[in-house]
Amino acid sequence: DQQVKQNSPSLSVQEGRISILNCDYTNSMFDYFLWYKKYPAEGPTFLISISSIKDKNEDGRFTVFLNKSAKHLSLHIVPSQPGDSAVYFCAAMDNYGQNFVFGPGTRLSVLP
């Protein structure tokens, strides 16, 4: 049973537009969420995180929104750039770090 889901395996967006990557989770014990970006043959790079006490966290072009009641979070990239093309992974963690789960990833392609 997947505890962290990213239902869109791929997404294509035009350069300059907004990219919205979605993530859903099932475990109500998760209270800290992270987004990672991964290029081929490299390890994941941390992008942004959000604690369950917040509903929004912003860092430059990246904003993460958390809807606890819906167990849903999303990553917004504005404006999207060709260099943003990569696979994006959502991850979730419980309060004690005992349970840390990655989603399956969404491949983002930003078209020039």
Next chain:
Amino acid sequence: ETGVTQTPRHLVMGMTNKKSLKCEQHLGHNAMYWYKQSAKKPLELMFVYNFKEQTENNSVPSRFSPECPNSSHLFLHLHTLQPEDSALYLCDSSQVAGGPTGELFFGEGSRLTVL
């Protein structure tokens, strides 16, 4: 089934002990990685091995010593650790040349507790 197996899943050790974590993959990948996952912190890349050669050491203290005898196995030898080293240690592998790209093949992790 992730394709990447880590043992042991749980390890408790004293500060003077010497132990090892093991990672094994039979996915035909040529790159393997060790990460440290502490509570409420982003994943930290520790070591990268590419075709059995260490290509990255992310300023990791010498009390952590990696070993990659072949492309399928990766070890993390632990000695004289500190309590702050308690964390989940994750192994990952990826195809270096050709094949699927961007996928994650993490093991389930080894939960380390240093007393």
